[in-house]
Amino acid sequence: MSSIVMSAVLHFGEMGSRWGFNRTVGQILALIVLNDKPISAQEIADSLSISRGNTSMGLKELQSWQLVKQHIVPGERKEFFVAAGDIWTLANRVLEERKKREIDPTLSLLRDLLLDTPSNKTDTEAQKKLNEIHDLLESVTRWSEELQRLGPDKLATLMKLGASVGKVLEFKDKLKPGHQ
Numbered sequence: 001m002s003s004i005v006m007s008a009v010l011h012f013g014e015m016g017s018r019w020g021f022n023r024t025v026g027q028i029l030a031l032i033v034l035n036d037k038p039i040s041a042q043e044i045a046d047s048l049s050i051s052r053g054n055t056s057m058g059l060k061e062l063q064s065w066q067l068v069k070q071h072i073v074p075g076e077r078k079e080f081f082v083a084a085g086d087i088w089t090l091a092n093r094v095l096e097e098r099k100k101r102e103i104d105p106t107l108s109l110l111r112d113l114l115l116d117t118p119s120n121k122t123d124t125e126a127q128k129k130l131n132e133i134h135d136l137l138e139s140v141t142r143w144s145e146e147l148q149r150l151g152p153d154k155l156a157t158l159m160k161l162g163a164s165v166g167k168v169l170e171f172k173d174k175l176k177p178g179h180q
């Protein structure tokens with residue numbers, strides 16, 4: 001493994017826990033994504049110096065996230081793996097999975113808490129804040145879903161616009177009557 005690939009694999013391992021899976025799974029994902037050809041489970045285990053069982057469990061987790069898929073190499077009996085899409089597709093899948101695991105349960109809890117009848121002023125005030133949190137999460141979720149529907153080309157264009165959109169909005173506000 002080259003030093004560039006090794007550095008990326010190690011970093012993906014560290015980032016894995018922030019993305020919702022463990023270090024080894026992050027390293028396996030990086031190794032597969034950065035490989036220009038299908039890679040066997042045994043090659044993964046050897047490259048990362050991990051057991052074949054640990055490799056197999058990591059691959060199953062990545063398959064459950066739909067980030068990697070099995071690839072048949074004619075004439076080979078080994079299992080080979082490739083990324084299950086381009087970088088944008090993989091990023092969207094991670095975002096979707098994180099939403100299912102983190103945002104959806106939080107929204108569910110918030111909805112339940114907002115349906116409860118407050119028993120005192122403290123609960124009433126807490127519900128107001130919880131409602132703000134709920135509305136923010138709902139807005140961010142809808143916005144994220146809209147962005148995911150744009151597709152990679154339009155999303156890349158939108159991202160390149162970046163600060164320009166903010167400037168346009170500021171300019172629009174200055175044109176409003178009564179704005180100073």
